Each structure stands twice: as structure tokens, then as C-alpha cells.
Amino acid sequence: MKITDIFKQKDKTFSFEIFPPKTPEGDIKLIHETLKELSLLKPDFVSCTYGAAGGNKDKTLALVEHIQKAYDIPSMAHLSCITHTKDEICEIVKKIKTKGIQNILALRGDPPRDNPDMIPGIDNYKHSSELISFLRKEYNDEFCLGVAGFPEKHPLSPTKEFDIKYLKHKVDCGADFIITQLFFDNELYYDYVKSVKAAGITKRVIPGILPITSYDGLIKFCSTCGASVPDKVHEIFAPIRDDNEKLIQTGIEFAVNQCKELLSNGAPGIHFYTLNKVYPIKNIVEKLRKFC
Numbered sequence: 675m676k677i678t679d680i681f682k683q684k685d686k687t688f689s690f691e692i693f694p695p696k697t698p699e700g701d702i703k704l705i706h707e708t709l710k711e712l713s714l715l716k717p718d719f720v721s722c723t724y725g726a727a728g729g730n731k732d733k734t735l736a737l738v739e740h741i742q743k744a745y746d747i748p749s750m751a752h753l754s755c756i757t758h759t760k761d762e763i764c765e766i767v768k769k770i771k772t773k774g775i776q777n778i779l780a781l782r783g784d785p786p787r788d789n790p791d792m793i794p795g796i797d798n799y800k801h802s803s804e805l806i807s808f809l810r811k812e813y814n815d816e817f818c819l820g821v822a823g824f825p826e827k828h829p830l831s832p833t834k835e836f837d838i839k840y841l842k843h844k845v846d847c848g849a850d851f852i853i854t855q856l857f858f859d860n861e862l863y864y865d866y867v868k869s870v871k872a873a874g875i876t877k878r879v880i881p882g883i884l885p886i887t888s889y890d891g892l893i894k895f896c897s898t899c900g901a902s903v904p905d906k907v908h909e910i911f912a913p914i915r916d917d918n919e920k921l922i923q924t925g926i927e928f929a930v931n932q933c934k935e936l937l938s939n940g941a942p943g944i945h946f947y948t949l950n951k952v953y954p955i956k957n958i959v960e961k962l963r964k965f966c
């Protein structure tokens with residue numbers, strides 16, 4: 675099922691992002707425990723990353739196919755383009771289609787860690803908009819296409835206005851909806867949605883939410899993806915950084931409050947960055963049921 679078909683039935687969706695593990699043990703845990711438990715929460719859709727933060731690319735399609743077949747949950751493959759040639763993208767998309775995957779999060783992706791200054795060549799798509807144009811040209815409406823949005827602007831963008839201009843371009847090229855980078859201050863999301871609307875974009879902007887499960891991990895994660903950590907997050911979580919149980923409970927409470935406020939102020943659902951963890955997500959989703 676296409677995610678846009680779910681939008682026709684529901685004002686608000688809740689969805690999960692998972693990532694392909696790096697080890698065989700991680701694969702077993704994800705397939706035999708994590709996905710089973712996450713599926714019991716009946717998400718509207720699940721997405722799987724593709725090479726994010728230097729991670730795995732080879733398992734994304736198999737995992738997405740597995741989620742669809744084993745749990746009958748609509749799923750979305752992330753696909754990033756700058757590290758592939760256009761011919762490689764062509765082959766990957768053929769595989770996506772053969773596997774019956776109908777949803778793609780079309781991304782530029784980041785340069786490889788060992789070549790951070792990589793400049794995409796003539797054989798690569800340089801931006802997600804070029805990938806989207808290719809998909810629409812070759813496949814028309816066969817795929818539902820999501821894109822990434824950045825409430826605090828993409829780290830490479832000179833200004834927020836520049837970013838919104840290219841977000842509009844992505845939508846004009848054929849994107850169906852937007853999932854945001856994580857943020858902890860809801861005002862960033864509200865301001866972003868205002869700018870998105872002012873630019874004439876009418877597609878859903880689904881907030882991406884990361885439940886905090888580690889203070890040090892959070893600082894590291896945010897420094898790589900360019901999301902800011904507000905003072906209130908430091909104040910709440912730094913003093914309990916070594917008390918794992920307390921930190922996780924506080925992280926759940928923080929995420930529940932953040933999501934409740936977003937949903938009651940019109941957000942069209944929540945996309946959870948699960949980091950392949952069940953416990954916090956289960957607790958958060960159960961507390962939010964009546965809002966979604």
C-alpha cells in the first residue's frame with residue numbers, strides 16, 4: 675500500500691524508522707524480536723534507512739520486503755543517491771519494484787565517511803530532486819515518494835529560505851510528503867511548517883522524533899546530523915546521564931509531552947526514530963494512542 679493511500683484514510687499517522695544492523699547478532703535480534711514487538715504496536719508504516727551515518731545499504735530492501743510480507747505493514751525503503759551512479763540507481767529501483775515496495779524516501783545521502791569532500795560527478799544524481807525527477811519520469815506514479823525536511827535548515831544550506839526553496843523544488847519534482855530531521859524544540863517545527871506553507875507546499879510535514887535513551891549518544895548524534903540540543907534538554911538529561919533507568923523513563927516522558935503538544939497543534943502524525951529499540955517506543959506509543 676502506498677503511504678499516500680493511508681493519508682486518504684487517516685489525518686494522523688504514526689510510523690517507525692529502523693536501521694539495518696551491522697552484525698549477524700543484530701540481524702537476528704531485529705528480525706526475531708524487535709520487528710515482532712514493533713509490529714504489535716500497529717504502526718501505519720515502517721521505514722528502513724539506507725547507509726545512514728555510514729551504516730549498511732545491502733539489507734534495506736530485504737528488510738522492507740520482510741516487514742511487508744511478515745507483518746502486512748506498509749513499508750518504505752530509504753534510497754540515497756550521491757554514492758551511486760545513475761545506472762546503479764536504475765538497477766536498485768528495478769529491485770525495489772520487483773520486491774513489491776511502493777514507497778521510497780528519496781534522499782541525496784551524505785558523502786562516505788572516508789571521502790567527506792566527495793563531489794558527485796556527471797554519473798551521479800547530485801540532489802534528491804534529481805532522483806525524484808528520475809523516478810517520476812521512469813515510473814510515473816508507481817511509487818509514493820517521501821523526502822527529508824530540516825526545521826533547522828540542512829547543515830549545508832546557507833539560510834532557511836534557501837532550504838525551503840529547494841524543498842519546494844523537491845515537491846514540484848514529485849515528492850508526496852516530508853519527514854523532518856529530529857528536533858527537541860517544537861517551535862522549530864511550527865516555524866518550519868509556517869514557512870513550508872508560505873512557500874505554497876501543501877504536502878504533509880511529519881515530525882521526526884527521537885526518544886532520548888542516552889545523553890552522550892544524543893550529543894554525538896545531534897552533532898553529526900546538525901540538530902540543536904536546547905538548554906532544557908541539557909538541564910534535564912545531563913544530571914542523570916549515568917542513571918540508565920531514570921534516563922530512559924525521563925526520555926519517554928519528554929517524548930510523550932513533545933508528541934502530545936505536536937499532535938494537538940495539528941502535526942499530521944509522528945515518525946519515530948526507533949534506533950531499533952522497543953521499550954521506549956512501546957511506552958510512548960501506548961501513552962499517545964488516543965491522540966493518533
Ligand SMILES: Cc1cc2nc3c(=O)[nH]c(=O)nc-3n(C[C@H](O)[C@H](O)[C@H](O)COP(=O)(O)OP(=O)(O)OC[C@H]3O[C@@H](n4cnc5c(N)ncnc54)[C@H](O)[C@@H]3O)c2cc1C
Binds near residue numbers: 723726727752822836
Ligand atoms: C527523515 C530522514 C531520513 C534520512 N535517512 C537517511 C538514510 O536512510 N540514509 C542516508 O544516507 N541519509 C539519510 N538521511 C540524511 C540525509 O541523506 C542527509 O541529511 C543529506 O545530507 C541530505 O539529504 P537530502 O535528501 O535532504 O538532500 P537534498 O534534498 O539534495 O538537499 C541537500 C542540500 O542541497 C540543497 N539542495 C537541494 N536541491 C538542490 C538543488 N537542486 N540545487 C542546489 N541545492 C540543492 C538543500 O537545500 C540542502 O542544503 C535522512 C535524513 C532525514 C531527515
